[in-house]
Amino acid sequence: TAIPRRREVPALPQGVTAEAFQTAIADLRTLLGAEHVEVVDKALQDGWYMEHPNTHDMMTILDDEEFVASAVVYPGSTEDVQAVVRWANKHLVPIFPISMGRNLGYGGAAPRVRGSVVVDLGRRMRQILDISGDDFTCLVEPGVSFYALHDEIQARGLGDQLWVDVPDLGGGSIIGNTVDRGVGYTPYGDHWATHSGLEVVLPTGEVVRTGMGALPGNNTWQAFPYGFGPFSDGIFSQSNFGIVTKMGMTLMPNPGGHESFLYTFQKEEDLAQLIEIIRPLRIRNILENVAQLRHVTQSVAVRGLPRTNFYEPIDGLVPEDIIHEAAAKSPTGDHTWAYYGTTYGPPEVRALKLAAVDAAFLKIPGARKVDTSTFPADEYFWSRDRIASGTPDLHELRWCQWVPNGSHIAFSPVSPIRGADATALYALAKQRHAEHGIDFFPAFCVGLREMHLIVEIVFDRTSAQKKAAALACLRDMVDDAAKLGYGEYRTHLVLMDQVAGTYSWNDGALMKMHETLKDALDPNGILAPGRCGIWPKRYRGRGWEM
Ligand code: FAD
Structure with missing residues (x-):
């Protein structure tokens, strides 16, 4: 999709005149070769995951013009990167490095400061x-x-x-x-x-x-x-x-073989007991990988059909009975939670671990080990199986089709692996989704001694109202979670100041240290100002935070 431009083109970095920008770009072209510098002066092009833009966030939650580059430069070596950095210091132009710019859900390729020059390392430095x-x-x-x-x-x-x-x-x-x-x-x-x-x-x-x-x-x-x-x-x-x-x-x-498995759990309230069962198994490495415990709404959405396939109204939540009905018709069957795990090693080693998992999981009334042997080849389970055994895949993108122009943004707080924490986070996120009229896609990813709750909000990026609702929901959840002691492990560009602000112990001592480091390493404040809430002194306290 081509997005017409509505503000000055190219987007100039604040404080840089059009004339100074043209001089700086001419200088950059001399340094790197004209063919390796592109000014972003045309309509923005959204693409899809494999052909994504490197000029902005193709899943933008703000106005398209907010986080947009003035130019893109393609260094071919470490020396070229040094030349770009020295150029940025000379002209005081902010630069924003990306490796490939597929950071979808967290800002894509977009720079935090409008008008930054994106340094796209991935096009030529691919050895x-x-x-x-x-x-x-x-x-x-x-x-x-x-x-x-x-x-x-x-x-x-x-x-x-x-x-x-x-x-x-x-x-x-x-x-x-x-x-x-x-x-x-x-x-x-x-x-x-x-x-x-x-x-x-x-x-x-x-x-x-x-x-x-x-x-x-x-x-x-x-x-x-x-x-x-x-x-x-x-x-x-x-x-x-x-x-x-x-x-x-x-x-x-290669561990000498692997075997993926799928268990389902019937009731929403099984969550607490299940998480308590998972913790010792995970810490003892009986459950060996970062497995996922996914909610039924996501199980239905990852089939790739739009929500209107199940429920006609475009507003409001898809009712739970409709979601369960759809799940019941799928090979996985009806459930509220689906646990995707993988065990590694030769068959005799796997058998011992699988038996321990089976005995533990089946303690939950209604728990079921799903027979996956007859699953069709394009069933999501096989995507999880490939990923858990080191084979890249793209199946996960399918839930983006839940709404038209499907884009997403994530809420991803960290918590202990405890039933009470899982329940508290689940409850607060569910309540906020209901308030903002957004279907709820939670998944718990269990690390070794902590877990991330990953909640994907899928929204229509052409709808100002849907974008506003998604952002408001996220901001509420970040604050609610922080009040209970949960912080985000990673976040989208738009939330970086808010999330950094939640890590405020001892009068923001950690951020003060980051600012000291920033000012020492980057005295002109040219590198990715504002990323992760760290503003260089040239920008600090001048209204850039959002
Ligand atoms: P980039 O966009 O190149 O980099 C990310 C950011 O890091 C940049 O914006 C930049 O600020 C910084 N950066 C990049 N390179 C450099 C550098 N060389 N020097 C300094 N700073 C740099 N992510 C996961 O981790 N796990 C998942 O399971 C996962 N699942 C996803 C599922 C879906 C459906 C979607 C849409 C996204 C998912 N993501 C996931 C998020 C994202 O797609 C990946 O993390 C992706 O790998 C990030 O894009 P990239 O590697 O191109 O990074």
Whole structure:
């Protein structure tokens, strides 16, 4: 879809005149080559997941013109990235790095400050620099997607040895997903925890390598993440302190087989007992991966049919009995909760774990192990099975079709793995969804000692009223959750100030430290101002927060 422009084109960064911008762009073209710089002066083009725009958020929840780039630049090397950063300091133009820009639900490719120049690393920096079948590690550039790494491992004949951990959608960048602390669904699902070594261009243009990478001639950059001295990697995740140009990642050894399983639970109130059952199994690694406990509405929506297929009115919630009726007609059958899990290892090892899970889950009255052997090939269960065994997939996108022009935005608080916490979060989110007239899609993703509740709000991005309702619902849930002690693990650009504000212990001491770091590393405040609520001093306190 082409979106006509309604404000000045290109969107100039505040404080930069049209003339100064033209001079700066001419300079950038000289530095990188004219073919690697594009001014965004035409209608914005929305696409779909695989052909997404790099100029704005194709799932925008605000006005299309709010988070929009003035230009996009395509560096081809670390040296090019350094040149772009030095250029931004010279002209005081804000820049916003993306690896591939598929951060849908969290802002896509959009910059937080209107008129920033998007630095699209993924178009030209897409080398897989190393895959080690001995150490089970790799080294990648920002443009390497989960699909690309998976395919290369197969092409090198290493597919029966090495697994890549993949998120629900495999088209994203390994670096982009990891620096945003994204998650996948094998036992290596915590991507940040499984990375090892970064190369980073700092906001003033110097390049650093973290961990063992700082030792010239080292041979363990991808094997030992820490090196010597402070562990600095953390400040380059969910931040605006540097541009990551290379990253090491550990790869999972093929465990010698896997088996996915599906249990369903009938009643809404089974949630508390089920979570109490899951916790010890998960901590003891009987449940081995970040499994998902999904609500029936999402089970119905992921079939890819619009809600009008089940319920004609376009406003109000689809009644629960209609949702259950639809679930009953699906291969999974009627349920309120569906648990998708996978067990790993040779058959005899799997059998022991599966028996322990079975005995524990079937304690809940009405619990059912679903026979998946007759499920058709395009049933969602098989997508979960592929993802849990390191094969990238796109099936998850289907629930976006629940409403016309389906877009989504996520509420994702962290909590202990306790029945009482699950119930409290579920209740507050359900109530807020009802108040705002939004169908409720909760899923609990259980990590090792905590869980994320992921609630996807699906909205029609062409409807100002639906967007406003989705945003109001989110803002209410973030505040309600924070009052009960729950914070978001990650958030959309539009909510970053609010979420950062909830992490306010000791008079906002953590944010004060982040601001001190920001001002030291980025004295001109050119790199992704406002990302994760961190504003450089040039912007701070001038009304940018939202
Ligand atoms: P990018 O968009 O490139 O990066 C994300 C952000 O990180 C950027 O905006 C930028 O601020 C920063 N950044 C990126 N690269 C750099 C860099 N090199 N240096 C400094 N900063 C950088 N996510 C999950 O984690 N798990 C899921 O299971 C999951 N499921 C999803 C399901 C659906 C249906 C949808 C639509 C989305 C889902 N997502 C999920 C969210 C998203 O699709 C992925 O996280 C995706 O991998 C992020 O896009 P990307 O990798 O292209 O990152």
